[in-house]
Amino acid sequence: xxxxxxxxxxxxxxxxxxxxxxxxxxxxxxxxxxxxxxxxxxxxxxxxxxxxxxxxxxxxxxxxxxxxxxxxxxxxxxx
Amino acid sequence: xxxxxxxxxxxxxxxxxxxxxxxxxxxxxxxxxxxxxxxxxxxxxxxxxxxxxxxxxxxxxxxxxxxxxxxxxxxxxxx
Numbered sequence: 001x002x003x004x005x006x007x008x009x010x011x012x013x014x015x016x017x018x019x020x021x022x023x024x025x026x027x028x029x030x031x032x033x034x035x036x037x038x039x040x041x042x043x044x045x046x047x048x049x050x051x052x053x054x055x056x057x058x059x060x061x062x063x064x065x066x067x068x069x070x071x072x073x074x075x076x077x078x079x
Numbered sequence: 080x081x082x083x084x085x086x087x088x089x090x091x092x093x094x095x096x097x098x099x100x101x102x103x104x105x106x107x108x109x110x111x112x113x114x115x116x117x118x119x120x121x122x123x124x125x126x127x128x129x130x131x132x133x134x135x136x137x138x139x140x141x142x143x144x145x146x147x148x149x150x151x152x153x154x155x156x157x158x
Contacts, residue, residue, distance in 0.1 A: 021141065
């Protein structure tokens with residue numbers, strides 16, 4: 001069964017680079033990768049924070065949060 | 080042709096988790112993944128820094144550095 005990987009971002013340049021190079025590099029045979037733009041889908045912020053996401057871009061693989069470089073803190077996405 | 084991905088770490092718990100979940104998740108059809116323990120191979124530190132690595136664990140994909148969470152600064156690996 002495939003594992004779930006969720007890539008959270010906010011459209012920032014750091015996010016775009018991480019999406020293009022890291023999220024897109026995951027093995028599609030083993031991972032279902034979902035890309036979520038938190039600026040456009042604020043309703044997904046709570047779930048991201050629950051998974052431990054503190055900043056974007058971040059990748060949650062199998063429930064574990066991995067922050068990739070630093071684009072913006074989650075607080076900047078709540079307006 | 081496959082791209083090169085180099086995962087730099089120092090054996091720390093944060094590093095091990097990132098290796099198991101992120102480095103191992105890359106698509107082996109498209110990426111040649113090399114795992115480098117900088118604590119054991121100090122001679123690789125210069126090349127990592129040249130690629131922009133500031134802390135471990137980090138993944139350098141196609142020349143671009145991606146810091147994954149935070150385990151230790153590069154300075155801690157030079158003794």
